[in-house]
Amino acid sequence: MIRLVAPSTLRRLGILGMNRRNISFIGANNPRRNYQLVDNKLLTKKAALERGIVVPELYGVIEHQFQIDHIMEQVQDRDAFVIKPVQGSGGKGILVVVGRDGDRFVKSSGSVIADRDLRRHTSNILAGLHSLGGRNDFAMIEALIDFNPALAEYSYEGVPDIRVIVLRGVPVMAMMRCATHASDGKANLHQGAVGVGIDIGDGHSIAAVQHGSLVTHHPDTGACFKSLRLPDWDAILDLAASCAEMTGLGYLGADIVLDRQRGPMLLELNARPGLAIQVANQEGLIHRLRMAEEIAATAPDHAARVRLARDRFHRPEPVFPEEPVAFPSGAA
Template sequence: MNARNFLYIRPYNPAVAKRIADDKLATKKILLENNLPTPQLLAAFETRDDIRNFDWASLPESGFAIKPARGYGGLGILVMKRWEKTTGRTINDEVKEKKSLESYILDIQEGAYSLQFLPDAAFIEERIIRHSFFKKLAAIGIPDIRVIVFNRIPVMAMMRLPTAESHGKANIHQGAIAFGIDMRSGVTTSAIHKNKTITRIPGTKIKISGIKIPEWENILLLATKAQSVSGLGYAGIDIVLDENKGPLILEINARPGLAIQKANRASLRTRLERVENMDLPTPERGVEVSKSLFAESFSEKVTAKTNIITVIQPITIRFKGGTKDVLAKIDTGAYRTSIDNVLAQELSLIPNDEKVYVKSASGNGSRDTVDFSYILAGKKITTIASLANRSHMRYRVIIGRLDLKGFLITPELHPTQN
């Protein structure tokens, strides 16, 4: 622990960056400024007046989470699974009224859960919907992925699986399970529970090793981008998988613990020393280096999944108000994905300042663009799409070849079109 502080935290993590990382509200601001996905902020409470003036009826019926800005170890987090104007239920099925939540937030402001018990701020953010992948792992609560990133290179990762013993929290010290993860493939290799090595998830026949984490490439890239914008040279990035939104950055830690070594049965310091003098230009390059340097011996046998798609393919568009399913046409003759401008307006997709030059059968010219996020054959894709008038066309979205890396395309029509 002392070596970690002396060799990595002190020299690579400036005081200003550590203060921001210790404050979840400040961290969220940095992430949003850099267009990195994080759970939506619904309200912030810095003073007592903020509590008195808050409209509790404005909160979503689907629930929310109340958190201290400077909390640690998962303490002070209260998750409501349902809410009806002034009353609701927690994930533990306790009934909570508006007054009890106001008292709870006041406790947070008075420092009940903060570092050194100093005065704090509270905030409310959207409730994360657990990814369906975790249901088969008998997860209780929301699992998360911690990635240690050093100088834009992910060096080690673990998944923390909440249990009944940990009361649904991804806290290893309270009884959550920590899984080591192969950096190349995203497949689990080993695990610890209450400081002991285990081979199966307690109470089940599910093996610890061989579990492939969804969206692994996106998780590594997102963690690396978060470290890059945080101002920290050495950081632990906590990421959750939301059923509708995919990977979201939950926290940035300036002093990540060392339990990750036990979960992976590997020396963190050895990995850090291998990359300490590397200076990589982009997060994307950092992920490539990580997958090359820190692959387990078995991972060469793990083949990347190739998705086979058809000419007409259903996609799920993700936008601020939710999701929308549409049929899209796969067009390798088009370089960039294109969306009908009326559909973009319906989804409240705001045009970017920059335009792109497009060559098409209908003519060449510049077009407006929008940030466009969608799921194609189970893969989340975030791209910049051009806007076009497709009102006279059968399909309102065209998927261009820029977004088709990793897919094989069959000339058959989608079954719904036969």
């Protein structure tokens, strides 16, 4: 049962709410002119490739409704792929195909759809059904991530990803988002994925939550989250921290996946990262963000920022408390 916490206690715990996030961190650190690069996944991909950052392979782009009739030509030799809106947010509009059943397509959930369903989904993307502000959009067709098998038991019917909050090049807080059957194979906490808080120091698990409640095991696979430790942690933090310079944004969320062959891979960036990461870590962001500001002001270079963050934010042992802190609705 979740216990209620007084506002004064939330302030003491450093819980960051939406209004303060928008004014003190997003507004103060993110020039509006730089939003387009992260709001547009094609521009993000181009900028990442120019810096040698690994991203999923792009198979094609659908820009106009008349091109939808030719989408089958772009995927005819692909057994697995992902279709997503270029300007989508929150995991909306992402269609994951993991295989073929004759002329039909098998989704990550195991359900089967026809080519007309593929065309209808793509048409909805172009119409802006899943995009920021409902604007007309483009549809990207990307390679499906062949994710690291070390993480297979922690996700179900989908690819787990790692969200890292970065302030002025300093990695502040991290979590892994694990897909479930309830989330339809998507790493979206609001749809039922599990958020696992990850220690900035060495990549071990801190706590895990689903629908705002603490859990110790994956609801579908039964895997114990207490034993989770992410591989390639050095490279994950280095990649996330480097995105600040790439985008010109001082406050962002970097979403990273671990590919079997290519290692850490940038999936996308977010100029307005959500606050559920606090629930997954059972810790507020404010105190860490203030320390990150000090690190950014004094550290001589990128490597020093990452090293100091790992030292300052390291939590030696997992938390997994019996009763989670009750976070206000604006923090989720």
